[in-house]
Structures are given as C-alpha cells and as structure tokens.
Amino acid sequence: MQNFEFNNPTHIIFGKDTIGRIGESVAAQGVKKLLFIAGGGSIKTNGVYEQASKSLEKEGIEVLEAWGIQPNPILSKVRELVKIAKAQKVDGVLAVGGGSVIDTAVAAAIYVDDAWELFEQRFTNTPALPVFTILTLSAAGSEFDAGAVITNEEEKKKWFFMNPNVAPKVSIIDPSVQAKLPWYQTVNGAVDAMSHIMETYFTAGDNEVTLALCESLLRTLISSTDRLQKNEDDYAARGSLAWAAALALSGVCHVGQTGADSTPHALEHGISAFYPEVSHGAGLAVVNPGWIEYCAHANPDHFARWAANVWECDSVENAVAVFRSRLKQWGHPVTLKELGVEKERLGAISENALAFKLPALVKEMKVEDMELILKAAYQ
Amino acid sequence: MQNFEFNNPTHIIFGKDTIGRIGESVAAQGVKKLLFIAGGGSIKTNGVYEQASKSLEKEGIEVLEAWGIQPNPILSKVRELVKIAKAQKVDGVLAVGGGSVIDTAVAAAIYVDDAWELFEQRFTNTPALPVFTILTLSAAGSEFDAGAVITNEEEKKKWFFMNPNVAPKVSIIDPSVQAKLPWYQTVNGAVDAMSHIMETYFTAGDNEVTLALCESLLRTLISSTDRLQKNEDDYAARGSLAWAAALALSGVCHVGQTGADSTPHALEHGISAFYPEVSHGAGLAVVNPGWIEYCAHANPDHFARWAANVWECDSVENAVAVFRSRLKQWGHPVTLKELGVEKERLGAISENALAFKLPALVKEMKVEDMELILKAAYQ
Numbered sequence: 001m002q003n004f005e006f007n008n009p010t011h012i013i014f015g016k017d018t019i020g021r022i023g024e025s026v027a028a029q030g031v032k033k034l035l036f037i038a039g040g041g042s043i044k045t046n047g048v049y050e051q052a053s054k055s056l057e058k059e060g061i062e063v064l065e066a067w068g069i070q071p072n073p074i075l076s077k078v079r080e081l082v083k084i085a086k087a088q089k090v091d092g093v094l095a096v097g098g099g100s101v102i103d104t105a106v107a108a109a110i111y112v113d114d115a116w117e118l119f120e121q122r123f124t125n126t127p128a129l130p131v132f133t134i135l136t137l138s139a140a141g142s143e144f145d146a147g148a149v150i151t152n153e154e155e156k157k158k159w160f161f162m163n164p165n166v167a168p169k170v171s172i173i174d175p176s177v178q179a180k181l182p183w184y185q186t187v188n189g190a191v192d193a194m195s196h197i198m199e200t201y202f203t204a205g206d207n208e209v210t211l212a213l214c215e216s217l218l219r220t221l222i223s224s225t226d227r228l229q230k231n232e233d234d235y236a237a238r239g240s241l242a243w244a245a246a247l248a249l250s251g252v253c254h255v256g257q258t259g260a261d262s263t264p265h266a267l268e269h270g271i272s273a274f275y276p277e278v279s280h281g282a283g284l285a286v287v288n289p290g291w292i293e294y295c296a297h298a299n300p301d302h303f304a305r306w307a308a309n310v311w312e313c314d315s316v317e318n319a320v321a322v323f324r325s326r327l328k329q330w331g332h333p334v335t336l337k338e339l340g341v342e343k344e345r346l347g348a349i350s351e352n353a354l355a356f357k358l359p360a361l362v363k364e365m366k367v368e369d370m371e372l373i374l375k376a377a378y379q
Numbered sequence: 380m381q382n383f384e385f386n387n388p389t390h391i392i393f394g395k396d397t398i399g400r401i402g403e404s405v406a407a408q409g410v411k412k413l414l415f416i417a418g419g420g421s422i423k424t425n426g427v428y429e430q431a432s433k434s435l436e437k438e439g440i441e442v443l444e445a446w447g448i449q450p451n452p453i454l455s456k457v458r459e460l461v462k463i464a465k466a467q468k469v470d471g472v473l474a475v476g477g478g479s480v481i482d483t484a485v486a487a488a489i490y491v492d493d494a495w496e497l498f499e500q501r502f503t504n505t506p507a508l509p510v511f512t513i514l515t516l517s518a519a520g521s522e523f524d525a526g527a528v529i530t531n532e533e534e535k536k537k538w539f540f541m542n543p544n545v546a547p548k549v550s551i552i553d554p555s556v557q558a559k560l561p562w563y564q565t566v567n568g569a570v571d572a573m574s575h576i577m578e579t580y581f582t583a584g585d586n587e588v589t590l591a592l593c594e595s596l597l598r599t600l601i602s603s604t605d606r607l608q609k610n611e612d613d614y615a616a617r618g619s620l621a622w623a624a625a626l627a628l629s630g631v632c633h634v635g636q637t638g639a640d641s642t643p644h645a646l647e648h649g650i651s652a653f654y655p656e657v658s659h660g661a662g663l664a665v666v667n668p669g670w671i672e673y674c675a676h677a678n679p680d681h682f683a684r685w686a687a688n689v690w691e692c693d694s695v696e697n698a699v700a701v702f703r704s705r706l707k708q709w710g711h712p713v714t715l716k717e718l719g720v721e722k723e724r725l726g727a728i729s730e731n732a733l734a735f736k737l738p739a740l741v742k743e744m745k746v747e748d749m750e751l752i753l754k755a756a757y758q
Contacts, residue, residue: 001394001554001614001615001618001619002394003393003394003395003396003397004391004393004394005390005391005392005393006390006391006393007388007389007390007391008387009386009388010386011384011385011386012383012384012385012386013384014382014383014384014385014634014635015380015381015382015383016382017382018382175380206615207615207618207619207622208599208602208603208615208616208619209595209596209599209619209622209623209626210622212595212596212598212599213592213595213596215595216588216591216592216594216595217588217591217592219591220587220588220591223587224587235380236380236585236586236587237587239380239586239635240380240586240587240588243586243588243589243634243635244588247588247631252626252631255393255622256393256618256622
C-alpha cells in the first residue's frame with residue numbers, strides 16, 4: 001500500500017434550507033467584503049440568490065457581484081475578476097453555482113495577475129483569499145477539493161492546478177435546489193463524478209478500503225441516476241448523488257492508490273478546447289468506455305473486479321457494453337460523431353490531450369494511443 | 380435524508396516510516412513544550428519511541444514524558460496529567476499509543492481541573508491545547524475523531540464527551556508498527572471498529588452513500604482480519620484494517636444517518652466498569668451479536684440488507700450465526716461467562732449501561748431490555 005496524507009479541511013453544510021447559513025459562515029472567517037461570483041442567472045429564479053443575499057446582508061457583509069461565468073470557464077474571465085478583486089480590495093470570494101463557477105472563483109482567489117503560471121506549475125502553495133461555495137450542480141467535486149480547471153482560450157489548453165490554500169472554508173450543498181435541473185445536467189454530473197472515481201480506481205493500488213469505497217460510490221451514482229430518471233423529485237437519490245460526487249474528489253477515493261490517471265479527463269479537455277459547446281459530462285461519457293476497453297489488458301484482474309463489483313458482469317467486455325447501454329438509456333451521446341466532433345481533428349485533439357502531461361498510471365499513452373481511443377469512439 | 384455537517388480537520392500522515400515526521404508537525408503548530416503521553420513501554424521495544432523522540436529533539440521541542448496509561452483509562456490519571464500540564468506550562472499534547480492513551484491525552488488537553496464536568500455535559504466547545512497522535516493500535520478511531528471515553532472509577536461510569544477543539548491537529552498512522560501486536564489486540568481492534576460502524580449503520584437513514592460505505596468498510600474489516608490471522612505481516616491487510624478503523628469514526632459513516640445508537644458500547648462500558656480487566660473489543664464481541672438479534676425485528680428490511688451485503692446471508696439469523704462463528708474462528712470469547720462476568724451482576728451492568736443516556740435510534744432500551752440481551756449472551 002502506498003503511503004499517503006489525508007487532510008481535507010472544508011466544512012460541509014449539507015441539506016435542505018441550509019443556504020441561509022452562508023452569512024454566518026463568511027462572517028465567522030472575518031470577511032467583510034465579498035466577491036460574489038455566479039453564472040447565467042438561474043439562481044435568481046430558483047431562490048438561491050435571494051436566500052444567499054439576505055443571509056449575507058443580515059451579517060452586514062458588503063457584496064460585490066460578478067456574473068456570467070460559462071461552462072468550460074476561461075482564463076480571460078479569471079484575469080478580469082482578479083483585477084476587480086484587487087481594485088475593490090475584497091477579502092473573500094463566494095462561488096454560487098457549479099464547478100465552472102467554483103473553479104473560476106478559486107483561480108481568482110489566488111489573486112495574482114497572471115494566473116496561468118499556476119496552471120503551468122500545477123502544484124502550488126501560494127496564499128489565497130478565503131473561498132466559500134454554494135453548490136447548485138453536483139458534478140465536478142470542486143466544492144470539496146483544492147484545485148481548479150480553467151481553459152486558456154488563446155493557447156487552447158484546459159489545464160488544472162492544485163493548492164491547499166484554495167480548499168473552500170465552507171461549502172453549502174442543498175440538493176433540493178437541483179431538483180429542477182435539466183435532465184442532461186444531472187446525467188453529466190453523475191458521469192463526471194464516475195470518471196473522477198474510475199481515474200483513480202484503475203490505478204489499482206492495494207488499499208482495499210479505497211477500492212471497496214470507490215466501488216460503492218460508483219454503484220450509488222448509477223442507482224441514484226436511475227432513480228432520478230424515474231423521478232426528479234426523489235430527494236434521497238438527489239442527496240446521495242450530490243454526496244457521492246463531493247466525496248469523489250475529497251481525497252477518500254485517492255488515498256493509498258498510486259495516484260490518478262486523468263486520461264479520460266485529458267481527452268475530454270482536448271475535445272472541449274476545440275469544441276467549447278461540448279459539455280464536460282458528454283465528452284467524458286464518450287471517451288470513458290473506450291479508454292477502459294483500451295486499457296483493460298494492462299491489468300486484467302483489476303478490470304475484471306470492476307466489471308464484477310460495479311456492473312455485476314463476468315467480463316470487462318460485457319461491463320463496458322452495459323455501461324454504454326446505461327449511458328444511452330440516460331439519453332447520453334456515446335460517439336464523438338454525435339457530439340459534432342470532426343474526424344480530421346482527432347489528431348490535434350490527441351496532441352492537445354497529451355500536452356496535459358499525464359502520469360501513465362493505468363497504461364502509458366502516446367499520441368497514437370490517444371488517437372486510437374478517439375477513432376474507436378468516433379461512431 | 381437527514382441534513383448534516385461534515386468537518387474533520389485532522390491531518391492524517393499514513394504509511395511506513397512516517398513517525399519521524401512528528402517533529403515538523405508539532406513545530407508547524409508553534410508548540411515549544413510538549414506533554415508526551417504513553418502507555419506501558421512497548422513503544423520502547425518496537426522503535427516508535429526512538430523515532431518520535433529523535434524527531435522532536437531535531438526540532439528543538441522540549442518534551443515532558445508521562446507514562447503508564449492503562450486500557451480503560453481512568454479519570455484520576457487525567458486529573459494528574461492536567462496538574463502536570465498546568466504546573467509545567469506545556470503548550471501541546473502528544474499521545475503515543477492506542478485509543479486509551481489518545482483519549483487520556485485528549486481529556487488532559489482540555490486543561491481543566493475537574494474534567495468530569497465535560498463528560499456530564501457530553502457535547503462541549505471549550506478551548507484545548509493542540510493534540511497530536513502517533514497511533515500504535517487501530518481500534519478506537521480516536522486518531523480521527525474529536526472526543527474521548529474515560530472511566531470515572533469512583534462513580535463506576537465509563538462515559539464520553541465530544542469537542543471539536545480536541546480533534547488532533549496531526550495523526551500519524553504507521554501500520555507496520557502493529558505487525559507484531561498480540562493477535563487478540565488486532566481482533567479487538569477490528570471488532571471495536573465494526574461496532575462503531577454498526578451502531579450508526581443500524582439507525583437506517585436513507586443516505587445510500589453512507590450505507591454502502593459502511594457495508595464496504597465492514598467487509599474490509601472482516602477480510603483484513605481473516606488475512607492477518609493467516610499472516611500477521613500482510614502489510615496491505617494491516618493498512619486496510621488501520622484505515623478502515625480510522626474512517627469508522629471520522630464522520631463519513633455517520634453523515635445523513637439519524638445518528639448513532641451506542642447500545643453495544645454502553646453495554647460494554649457497563650461490563651468494564653465492573654470488570655476493568657475485560658478488554659473493550661472482547662466485551663463488544665460478546666454483546667454485538669445479541670444486540671443485533673434483539674433489535675432486528677424493529678426494522679427487518681434494513682437488518683436483512685446488512686445480512687445480505689455484509690455476510691452474504693439470506694437472513695439475519697444466519698448472518699448472526701456466521702458473525703459469531705467468525706468471532707470464534709478469530710479466537711474471541713462469545714459469551715459473558717467466558718469473560719468472567721458473574722450472573723448476579725447483570726442487573727447492575729444493565730443499569731450502569733442505561734445511565735449512559737442513550738438515544739433510542741435503533742430500538743428503545745429499558746433496563747429489562749438490556750438485561751435480556753445480557754442474559755442471552757451469558758452462555
């Protein structure tokens with residue numbers, strides 16, 4: 001078993017009617033002037049904005065609002081927010097939204113003019129403003145980790161950095177605000193979380209706790225998504241999906257493993273660097289089964305364990321087929337063609353994904369390997 | 380699903396050759412004079428004491444040693460340590476040992492003259508000296524929670540308190556130092572951890588993540604103990620047992636459940652208040668199967684799920700039989716008679732256990748219920 005460290009200081013407040021606790025949470029950290037970062041305005045129709053604003057006002061916290069964060073968040077927006085944060089001398093950052101909003105807020109909290117340097121370094125320890133989050137879409141796990149993924153639009157790179165100082169001080173997760181999400185967003189979230197778990201699970205360490213825990217989270221994500229497809233108001237299923245997605249990147253799925261092999265995420269980042277309209281979950285749904293098929297022979301026993309314990313299948317081949325058919329049943333695209341990706345771009349996407357500088361933990365990947373996975377996933 | 384909060388700030392350093400990191404960990408918290416609390420001296424023969432002392436010396440930390448903490452730790456010892464800590468003006472506490480040493484250190488870290496008040500209040504938020512631990516026996520989960528269990532010898536009460544300020548700043552878990560433990564201590568530890576998990580699992584909330592995670596931890600504890608019985612040097616099994624025991628009380632097994640019903644622990648505390656020579660794990664091994672049998676009809680579906688998912692049995696009756704036979708196979712006593720408990724004391728033990736003031740979450744317990752469980756477990 002690999003040695004490891006576990007230290008996740010984020011205070012999670014989870015459940016119905018918890019958004020009103022944001023004011024006391026921010027005040028408890030001594031923050032007086034808050035940069036409130038959000039997306040396209042849906043939080044104004046579902047009550048989240050009102051609850052958060054009232055709670056912050058009650059504590060006398062000055063709030064500066066910044067709207068318009070889009071999916072696949074971009075570097076220019078981070079730079080813009082850093083400028084505002086510096087000019088206005090805010091002393092804390094609140095993200096209200098999903099992973100894109102949180103990641104933008106986290107990158108802005110680092111409070112440096114050229115944030116891209118952090119992505120070049122990947123692992124940093126620079127100081128940061130305190131980060132708070134109110135989650136409105138369970139998917140990326142950003143509410144319970146200490147990093148961010150941002151796209152550098154000019155260089156067409158979608159990269160991540162990690163920094164313990166950006167771990168949110170408090171994250172509020174009220175699953176009930178996700179009850180009226182468009183269905184495809186719920187599925188995208190579940191697939192994103194599944195991908196996070198599988199990327200560490202397949203590195204196949206011998207920490208039985210971590211392996212069994214990953215399998216139980218994968219099964220829960222699958223069963224919760226099935227239940228939500230039948231009834232979007234199934235609160236226990238919504239809550240289970242939300243908590244599983246948060247735990248996926250909290251560290252408990254990684255400890256004692258050899259690390260994480262982010263090939264599926266790198267491939268998806270390659271795709272959405274060229275096709276920003278492709279959602280993260282949709283890209284992952286297409287590349288994941290193909291990646292598993294391509295890598296299974298590298299560690300047959302471990303992949304067979306996954307097939308048995310997650311899908312109750314007697315072979316990886318059958319498990320991948322069941323996985324694909326479940327994605328279809330959930331209404332997900334399963335080919336690159338369906339996503340609108342052009343065949344002549346597969347080479348460039350592969351090179352872009354490889355530039356992500358992956359640790360080769362499950363199977364070493366050259367450009368040719370990446371391209372073979374993409375070609376097999378084309379139609 | 381119940382609302383919940385999750386906030387476990389303890390920094391875990393886990394793995395081989397990690398004990399030498401205690402010095403830097405203590406120094407990083409600004410501690411200059413440390414009360415070093417330990418048990419009977421086994422750490423002087425297995426290398427733990429030497430590694431820890433060298434590491435603390437290297438950082439220039441002044442160390443005051445206090446030895447002699449026994450299993451089922453007692454209030455008079457806590458009072459003695461508080462006096463020393465105050466007189467010597469220490470600014471941090473290090474526990475080197477198992478749950479008894481850690482719990483004593485935690486209670487002493489509160490730094491008040493009459494520590495029993497805290498146990499009367501049960502949930503407190505008083506300030507405390509920073510606590511550090513080096514774990515030498517995986518069982519109680521004290522390395523990753525924020526409370527302590529201490530016996531008041533005069534009043535024959537074995538009670539607990541919780542306080543977020545006593546959560547260890549850093550806990551070092553090197554499973555390799557447990558390789559040469561006497562076998563019964565390994566089993567006691569596994570049973571203690573299983574009991575912690577079942578006491579929350581049977582409260583039967585509808586957080587599917589927590590339920591599935593509890594089941595996977597129980598299966599891992601069972602399989603790791605089986606492996607260690609065959610080969611005490613199986614490091615991956617030793618590590619998996621250690622990490623499962625730590626997670627059992629970390630909060631992840633409790634979130635979204637209705638709480639924890641500590642009936643088995645209360646019964647065991649009742650037993651060891653009269654028979655301090657009975658080890659915690661042995662007492663738990665005797666009362667747990669009986670408690671499960673007695674409560675199963677209160678929620679048949681949930682107990683049937685436990686039987687199926689933990690023991691692969693088609694009924695609770697069969698699962699309890701398999702549980703008992705596994706305890707025997709591990710060399711554990713399974714009756715109170717084997718523990719040396721006198722039949723005429725069962726009433727007094729029941730009353731003592733009830734004084735623990737349990738929340739009745741699985742099944743309400745009166746003195747008569749407690750006594751019926753004990754009588755059934757007698758021989």
